[in-house]
Amino acid sequence: MCGITGAVWTDPNQRIDPDQLLRMTQQIAHRGPDDSQTWRDDHHIDARGKALGVGLGFRRLSIIDLAGARQPMACEDQSIHMVFNGEIYNYQTLRLRLEGAGHRFATNGDGESILHLFEDLGPDCFAQLNGMFAIALWDARQHRLVLARDRIGQKPLYYAVKDGRLVFGSELKCLAAVDGVCDELDLGSIDQYLTYQYVPHPNTIWKGVRKLPPGHYAVFQDGRLSVHPYWTYDPSKQADISRNDAIDRLQELLSDSVRLRMRSDVPFGSFLSGGIDSSLITAIAQQHSDQPLRTFSIGFPVADFDETHYADMVARHLGTRHEKFVVQPSGVDVLDKLVWHYDEPFGDSSAVPTWYLSELTKQHVTVALSGDGGDELFAGYERYHALHLSERLPRLFPIHRLPGFSLIQRLPDSGRRRSLVRRAKRFAEALGQSSPQRYMNWLQIFSFTMRAQLYNDSFLDRLPPDDPIEFLLAAWDRSEGRDLMTRASTSDVVTYLPCDLMTKVDIAAMAHGLEVRQPMLDYRLVEFAASVPIELKRRGSRGKILLQDAFGSLIPEQIFTRKKMGFGVPIATWFRNELKPMVHDTLLADDARVSQFLRHDAVADLVAAHENHRQNHCYRLWNLLFLELWLRRWT
Known part of the structure; x- marks a missing residue:
């Protein structure tokens, strides 16, 4: 388990010098406290006679083969160099196969199996790996950098391409250490964040900076990047199994x-x-x-x-x-x-x-x-069963059409985490909507209506036309033909x-x-x-x-x-006590950074409603406070 970073450039004016590469690597020292290495080739000439530069940085957390397996790692003829974060669990099986094919191993670690497998198969090798990983391979033979991320996205990998240069890293702070990379906010990503409580791949909070999607690899060659899937997750097929x-x-x-x-x-x-x-x-x-x-x-x-x-x-x-x-x-x-x-x-x-x-x-x-x-x-989450009920109940008994049904939304919330009132409200919101829209009610932090009321006019005018729900819909469509609970759970796997x-x-x-x-x-x-x-x-x-x-x-x-508890902390109480001064000093301050996107009075109303126990907005306030503190720290 480690941290990786690096760059490839086609313009000498965009080169990453040794000190800059070291700074990028040091940004993720916490990921690998045991060792640090960098490698550069500033004199590579491609097939067209053009100069290329490449640099790789690595921080190591030693897990297997503690004395060896240092990175960046190279194959026997030095034509391929690699940095790799994660673990390959089937490396011993792969090693036996590769040794049988004539490859010689210099270490006992799991990473070297990737290197030799790539020699034989190129990017097709990633489908052979069982593990969690983020990988960068410089292939001098083909004058290309290849990036790959594991199927489930257990290991992160960020990259940006600008002016013929690609920079990448295990964390965004690696890229932020390079001038001109993390310099403009992506407004659509702010909208996505306030919907999901995260920024979905392939987007990041920074315009022009991307996350490599899980189960994909990318090739940077001739100054251009192409992204390809290597894993096809198809939950539309149901097994006939006892x-x-x-x-x-x-x-x-x-x-x-x-x-x-x-x-x-x-x-x-x-x-x-x-x-x-x-x-x-x-x-x-x-x-x-x-x-x-x-x-x-x-x-x-x-x-x-x-x-x-x-x-x-x-x-x-x-x-x-x-x-x-x-x-x-x-x-x-x-x-x-x-x-x-x-x-x-x-x-x-x-x-x-x-x-x-x-x-x-x-x-x-x-x-x-x-x-x-x-x-x-x-299928362990309660929201899967709630989705199923919300589909069946209106057909059996159209409760959502009864007079006074809307009163449910005006009931005061309890501060207790598993408040029955809160669950009833969310269930009521879902009735009468399409299946993915109903499921979105259990996922979203701020609904479409709440976001429209929260955003100021300037931010609304500048937002791209994309609807955040499209991220969920793309996953939902993969499982066409399956029951609702399967469609929800398999969508969660890729979102x-x-x-x-x-x-x-x-x-x-x-x-x-x-x-x-x-x-x-x-x-x-x-x-x-x-x-x-x-x-x-x-x-x-x-x-x-x-x-x-x-x-x-x-x-x-x-x-x-026993009843499922989840894994949480009492943030509802925090916002009425220990976090209250921080909220008023930052989120509600005259110089609040979120004011460039949000209406101050709408934010103040959320805070007041929560503090006065009229509604439990703890998760919404946590997301807003995190955004405010992030803007103060990173912009």
Whole structure:
């Protein structure tokens, strides 16, 4: 696990000098505290006789082959150089095949298998990799730079092309270290952020700077960039499979995925929240270990947000060496750190507990397993069932046409996280809309109507015509012909999962030099889960039935039957107490940076309604406050 950066230029006036390359690399020192290397070739001549320059930078977090496997890495004849962030879990199988084909290996690490595979297959090699990765390969033979990102988007990769030069990096701050790259805000991305709480790929908050989409590679050659998919995720096909066969296949895939992700030459452990997914991953990992696994959970002194007693229960059941961290989370203390590390506006407040868990876990281990992906793959979210009900209920009983139905929207919210009133309001909003529009109600932070009321006239006039919902619709269309719950969950796999959850975990963990591996997101398992009929995943209002059928004997039954809590912090209370002064001093200040986009009176109304307990706007306020602090830090 590491950080990568670099550039290719066709104009000597656009060259990246050694000091600049070093600055770009140092921006991500937290991702790789163990080693740092750069490599440049400022005298390359392409097939047309034109001069090319290339520079690669690397920060290393040593996991496998601690003494070797340094990067940038080159093949035997020095014609291909590579920097690589992530882990290739099937590298041992690939190595045997490559050695049989005559390749000689100089290291015992996983990265060298990419290098030799690229020698043989070029960009077709990426489809052979099972792992999480962001890769940059300079191919001197073809005078090209090739970038690639893993199928699920577990590892980030940003790039920008301008004036015949491409710059790239694991984080936006690498690109921001180059003058003229991150210098103009993308207004459409601000609209997308306030819709989703993240900026969807391929966009970033900066105009002209892009995220390489998951499952894609890019080729920069002759001063031009082309982007291509190498993974076709097709959730429109449903398998004809029995429950017993599905159980057997799930047991085989998930067990193998966990086993592959347990390879490490450094201290190793597992996150254990006490939920279904992390408990199962831990249980399977313990089966593959000949000693008690190290497990880690985080608790808060607020009952609605603390589930450590469930983690304790699972740890005792499995016999793990369990560490429980109890912290008093502080939005005031952590917000500035999040704004620095996340690089662009990112409004998922569960980044706060993820930050604390990563910080404390790193004190004990360098690699941790996580249960991320179980809800998306096995229909675990309540919103999937709500979408299903919102489709059926109006047909059976047109409740949305009854007099007084609109009064639901005017009921006061509770400050409790799982407020019944709040859920009823969101359900009511969905009735009478198309399926993807109804689903958008469970995803969006600010609805179309709320954004129209929030934006000032100048911002509205300058917004591009694209509707943020188009990002969801493109994913929704992939699963045409499937049931609504499958369409929602498989859409999440290519939208919410990479853009929100993977970004949250990668940045929070790598800020502390911690590698997090997610066995649920093995691409073989993702493809299998997408094909499974919904009736094998959900029964009534309960999801993850197939996980229980396959692995229920490994953990206490209570873990499957308890109410889902999620992973959060009490931001509703924070905005009425410890964050209140910050909101008034920044978001509501006369010099508020968001005022260039938003109406001050509309923002003030949201703040007042929340502080006076008229409505719970905590998630909206968190997104607005993060945007304000980000604008102050980065613009």
